[in-house]
Amino acid sequence: MGSKSTCVFLLTKSPQSPRSELCLKLLARSKKARLYLVGDGVYHLLNQASLLPPSCDIYACKEDVAARGIVARKNVEILGDFYERLVEDVMEGEDRLFAF
Numbered sequence: 001m002g003s004k005s006t007c008v009f010l011l012t013k014s015p016q017s018p019r020s021e022l023c024l025k026l027l028a029r030s031k032k033a034r035l036y037l038v039g040d041g042v043y044h045l046l047n048q049a050s051l052l053p054p055s056c057d058i059y060a061c062k063e064d065v066a067a068r069g070i071v072a073r074k075n076v077e078i079l080g081d082f083y084e085r086l087v088e089d090v091m092e093g094e095d096r097l098f099a100f
Helices: 018-029 039-047 062-067 082-091
Strands: 007-011 033-037 056-061 076-079 096-099
Touching (some): 007 039, 033 039
Parallel strands (some): 007 033
16 A cells, blocks of 8 residues: 555444455555444444554544444544545545445
8 A cells, every 4th residue: 555645444344244354454554544434333443442553543423423322432533524524535635445
């Protein structure tokens, strides 16, 4: 993965999904990454903290976090304008988008 571009990961799958495992492996190889959690992907906030590199910015959909009763960690930004930010993030730079 390129060192200058940011990799944006959109994760909609639960931690038990093989797609989540693949996403986290690719995320770990990225030098500069942003992880957007939506749908069942917000369950990663419960038990995946140790698997995420410290250089990764983490964003979660406010509605999905609230609907699942999850309390987010302090290094996670909960977004009310989740989809707007995701689109802006991808469109404004030379970012790569990986969706799982």
